[in-house]
Amino acid sequence: MCFACEDPDRSGYVQRLRDGVAERGWLVQGIEGAGAYPPWAYTIGLSGYDLPELVVTGLPVEAAGRLLNDSAARVLASSPPAAGDRVSLPGGTLLEVVALTEPGVHLVFAADLYGPEIRALQLVYTDARGRWPWAADYRDGLGGQPVLGVRDGD
Template sequence: MCWKCDHPEAGFDDFFDMIYDKVLARGWAVLFVESERMPFAYTIGLHECGLPELLITAASKERSLQLLNAAADYCIRNGTPEPGEYMDFPDGQWVEFVEVAQPDAHLGTAVSMFGREVRARQLVWADGNGRWPWCREFNPGGPRQPVLGPRAPGQPSCDCA
């Protein structure tokens, strides 16, 4: 269920207040957008630290929260990796950072809270075989992963395992 459905008496100001309370408590919040076609999740609040927000597509809610929270914590302490850089997680997951071409098309709540200058980097994940979504063999039989911006210049067109 969505927050609005769970709180029909509340308005959008109440929703923003709830999100902002989470940002104040932790430094960021994660918002998951349910969709049959393309679920995605993103951080809200890293912009206030001078960092791009983080976004992930085509991952479950639990996986999105796990990866975004770990990456946001890393970024707060160390800065955000540049587009084309990789990050590995303790469970063996690899992501490549991609600059989101149009953050205002996907990060509606963050843009509403902090303005159109919000930037974002997508955590593009490799499948269980180490293949990336720009590879034809990516995630056979599983969900496709939309990539919301171009890869960094100089990246190979397909660096599949």
């Protein structure tokens, strides 16, 4: 759990998020990794446009923020990807889109602002050798990118 989630002034934090979304259109909430739990991040605010929020796990918070901000800008300029879509990023990284099974459980602050019925898509990426996290040899068996939904067609 993150500090803000446990903060006794949680309602004040939620209001700051609401104000930030009103000012900028969306925000990225990053959660640092701890122990066996890898870092992850998600957008807050796309739900206000009737779009799914975006999530990424296993990346350092700054890298996740860049990916999510770039992706949110693309989604707002065009349309969201669909579960099962594969997207190539500049530099050759490949993403697969996975719909979250229970977004309201994982995206606590987005659910606080928009309700537990929010939708979310995870941007799942390959490792340096092009392997997906559902492969046994992903990152040579080290894991580190939890997938928060079921792949389209699985």
